[in-house]
Amino acid sequence: MCGRFTLTKVDRLPKRFNLQQPELPLTPRYNVAPTQVMPVILRDEAEKNQLEWFKWGLVPFWSKEPKSGYSTINARAEGIADKPAYRKPIRSQRCLIPSDGFYEWQKTGTGKQPFYIHLKSAELFGFAGLYDIYRDRDGNELKTFTIITTEANDLVAPIHNRMPVILRAQDEAEWLDPTINDPFQVTRLLQPYPAEFMELYPVSRKVNAVANDVPEILETVNSA
Numbered sequence: 001m002c003g004r005f006t007l008t009k010v011d012r013l014p015k016r017f018n019l020q021q022p023e024l025p026l027t028p029r030y031n032v033a034p035t036q037v038m039p040v041i042l043r044d045e046a047e048k049n050q051l052e053w054f055k056w057g058l059v060p061f062w063s064k065e066p067k068s069g070y071s072t073i074n075a076r077a078e079g080i081a082d083k084p085a086y087r088k089p090i091r092s093q094r095c096l097i098p099s100d101g102f103y104e105w106q107k108t109g110t111g112k113q114p115f116y117i118h119l120k121s122a123e124l125f126g127f128a129g130l131y132d133i134y135r136d137r138d139g140n141e142l143k144t145f146t147i148i149t150t151e152a153n154d155l156v157a158p159i160h161n162r163m164p165v166i167l168r169a170q171d172e173a174e175w176l177d178p179t180i181n182d183p184f185q186v187t188r189l190l191q192p193y194p195a196e197f198m199e200l201y202p203v204s205r206k207v208n209a210v211a212n213d214v215p216e217i218l219e220t221v222n223s224a
Helices: 010-016 169-176 183-187
Strands: 005-007 029-032 037-043 049-056 074-076 094-099 101-108 111-119 125-135 141-151 162-164 198-202
Touching: 005 094, 037 125, 037 169, 074 162, 094 141, 094 169, 125 169, 169 183
Parallel strands: 049 141, 074 141
Antiparallel strands: 005 029, 005 101, 037 049, 037 094, 094 125, 101 111, 111 198, 125 141, 141 162
C-alpha cells in the first residue's frame, strides 16, 4: 500500500512534468498523509499537463455523502476496471501524483520500522492515480484522488507485499491521454517499478506522527 509519501523537490515540477504553470504556490512536503490536499497532474482538452489540487482519499461521484475516503486512499491494480469506484475513473479520469519518495513499514520484534523508498537518481516521479469529483446538492465540488498499488518488487517485498505504481516517464503521456478509454490499454502499465532503479533506508519512527512534516524525518537511522 501507500499511506505516506513526500514531495520535496517542488521547484523541479514544471520542467519534469512539462507543466504550463511556471509559478506554483508549493512548499516542500516530507510527510504527506491521507485526507490532505495535494497537487495532481491531469491532461486538459488542449493536450497540456495541468496541476490541480485534490484531496487524498477517493470519494466516488455517486456517493450518498462525502465520507473521509480513507478506504480508498489506495486502489489495487488487479481487477481495477471492474470495481464500482474505479470503473469510470480508469477509463476517463486518470492522473499522476508527483512525488520523490514514499514510506513503508516493516514489522519487527520491537514494533514497525519505517523505511523511506525512492529512486536511486533522487528524481521526481509520478504515481499512477485516479480521481473523481463529488458534487453535493448545492453544487459544491469535492475533488479527490487515489494512488494505485501493485505487487511489490524485489526491493520492497521484504518490507511489504504491496507498493504504489510508479509509472515510467515514457508511459506518463499514455496514462494521462484522455482519448484512451480502453482500460485494458492502460492497465498494462500498472507494473512494479524495476527494483534495480530504487533504493531504501530506515528512518525515524517520528514519521508516524503526521505533524512531523520536516526534513529531519528523512535522515537515516539504525533499523530495529
